[in-house]
Amino acid sequence: MLIDARTIISSDSSLNFKFTDIPEAIVDFISPETHIRQVVTEVVARHVLGRIYVTLDIRCEYDSVCARCMENLTRQVETHSDLCYIPEGNEADAEDVDFTTYTGHFIDLSEAIIDGIYSAMPVRDLCVEDCKGICPKCGINLNLESCNCSHKEIDPRLAGLAKLLE
Ligand SMILES: [Zn+2]
Numbered sequence: 001m002l003i004d005a006r007t008i009i010s011s012d013s014s015l016n017f018k019f020t021d022i023p024e025a026i027v028d029f030i031s032p033e034t035h036i037r038q039v040v041t042e043v044v045a046r047h048v049l050g051r052i053y054v055t056l057d058i059r060c061e062y063d064s065v066c067a068r069c070m071e072n073l074t075r076q077v078e079t080h081s082d083l084c085y086i087p088e089g090n091e092a093d094a095e096d097v098d099f100t101t102y103t104g105h106f107i108d109l110s111e112a113i114i115d116g117i118y119s120a121m122p123v124r125d126l127c128v129e130d131c132k133g134i135c136p137k138c139g140i141n142l143n144l145e146s147c148n149c150s151h152k153e154i155d156p157r158l159a160g161l162a163k164l165l166e
């Protein structure tokens with residue numbers, strides 16, 4: 001996912017780009033149950049006094065499983081990032097901004113896209129906010145059925161007492 005710095009520098013106005021590829025390295029950051037279906041990245045880039053300002057609007061659709069009941073789910077996250085790229089060697093002129101350096105003529109946006117998606121994804125997905133999960137005793141999905149297992153949490157200090165009362 002490269003943009004050509006020369007094109008941006010030689011343009012008087014901001015330029016728009018659109019990427020629809022999935023950055024390959026994202027698999028290293030997400031859980032193995034998560035499968036990315038689609039990533040759409042809209043890019044606006046403009047050149048101002050030796051810096052290239054880039055905004056990314058990323059939409060990512062993925063399949064995963066509910067952290068409690070393990071049912072499959074499909075989610076979409078959207079995220080926005082504002083970035084600044086500086087050609088390598090010019091770092092000293094840019095102490096007032098957070099920036100990333102680039103070498104040569106191309107700016108690779110893959111890492112920024114991965115960062116954006118990774119930070120937009122919830123730590124764990126739930127099918128519904130109050131998903132009841134799976135019964136730890138009989139294993140049924142408690143969203144669909146109910147069971148007769150006791151789900152009472154017994155205070156370990158009272159466990160002995162509970163045994164006496166059984
Ligand atoms: Zn669930």
Ligand SMILES: [Zn+2]
Pocket residue numbers: 135136137138139140147148149
């Ligand atoms: Zn049960």
